[in-house]
Amino acid sequence: MEKTENEVIIIGAGNVGTHLAHQLDKKNFTIRGICSRTIQSARQLAKYYVCESWTNAALIPPDAQYYFICVNDEAIAKVADAMPQTNGLVMHTSGSTPIEVLSRFPNHGVFYPIQTFTKNHETDFSLIPICIEASNKKNLNILKKLALQFSNNIIEANSAQRKHIHLSAVFACNFTNYMYVIAHDILNEQKLPFSILLPLILESFEKVTLMEPWQAQTGPAVRGDSSIIEEHIRMLSENPDYEVIYRIISEQITKRKNKEKTE
């Protein structure tokens, strides 16, 4: 394969790595190789892009332009240490890991797409905000140019801000999804399909595109409907896990409402 100016190496063949490889390929970058802990996943992705694959980060060639580290947060430092020294731009894609973890590379940065990636479900990258941070001004410009090929929504955020963005995303996406898990369980026990909630869930989303979340708050707790709250807690008595979540969130909504009233 002839060397190009846009050679990329992807480390990590999970959800982020897979989606990123796909996007980079679409944008005419050359996927030079895939490194993954397991040979199967490395080969599977590498086969798709007709490129090399490795399981050992030390074997990654040092002469690519871009290196995307898309492994779990806990593994980023280890992978970075194992990689060969390189003049390429080495980036990780994590919300919560500081940029310093890559400081042994002269050119390094962070490319954090604020999105949840799922295998076998393509995501429209053009709508995804991408948080970037770089080791210096020159690299920030390179990173910005790179990110703009994916999305028009580029956010320069330092490691502290990015950590907070990630934390907020855990609430807004992961925990929200767990609320759907509970709702699904409750309906499933009644042999009712989860799909009956989809219009409601979509409307909840649409409301927060139009107003601040607290203005959009509805339900028994914000209405102060204590008999419904008590009834719901009774209904959940056989599932203490769900009961405690119901109780705590309702209490916090009530508290905030009451605080607002007295202000």
Place this chain on the structure above:
Amino acid sequence: MEKTENEVIIIGAGNVGTHLAHQLDKKNFTIRGICSRTIQSARQLAKYYVCESWTNAALIPPDAQYYFICVNDEAIAKVADAMPQTNGLVMHTSGSTPIEVLSRFPNHGVFYPIQTFTKNHETDFSLIPICIEASNKKNLNILKKLALQFSNNIIEANSAQRKHIHLSAVFACNFTNYMYVIAHDILNEQKLPFSILLPLILESFEKVTLMEPWQAQTGPAVRGDSSIIEEHIRMLSENPDYEVIYRIISEQITKRKNKEKTE
């Protein structure tokens, strides 16, 4: 005003009453009158439909075809007791109140739209699932015909099922919105706009239209990324309310994941 076969009386001028009146008016029902606790809100809505208004349920005329009780759950029984006897179809719109609360009326039922209504934000009723229940077969057919004028998604559910639907909706809508409230707070403290999370929130919705919520679960807890979880809990240490929610939901996701592994 000349008497028609489609005369409706709305009791309660809150979010549900307002949206329902608007829809009924669009579907060529005649809004005969609005009853509300406060004369202001009754008159405001009545003015729009050029109809009568009352604050005392005892003054409601007994000769309309349909009566929609759209008041808080806690007030339904009281309103129903105060109303005059009527041969019209008397319905409440609550998820959690049993149909029996209306049993003094020969024709009664429940018309529960699974949706969250917000003032000044129109909702596409045609997409809303409507749960119906009626005192007898004849009334169920009348209610079904009525509901089909609003939506093609009609669900016959008894009071026990409806209660569970409402409970699931509290998790999927109200509690989900509270997760957005927390995310908004976290970002706001960093002077970052909540809008950066909207693509992520939309994607979370789209995923649960395609797969079961638990299959769509992502984030540090399901990945077993304990160092990130600890870091997030540290970041929330100044807000014990948010910290406890983070801790409990993460624990439950971890527990479920581990249970799945051992099965």
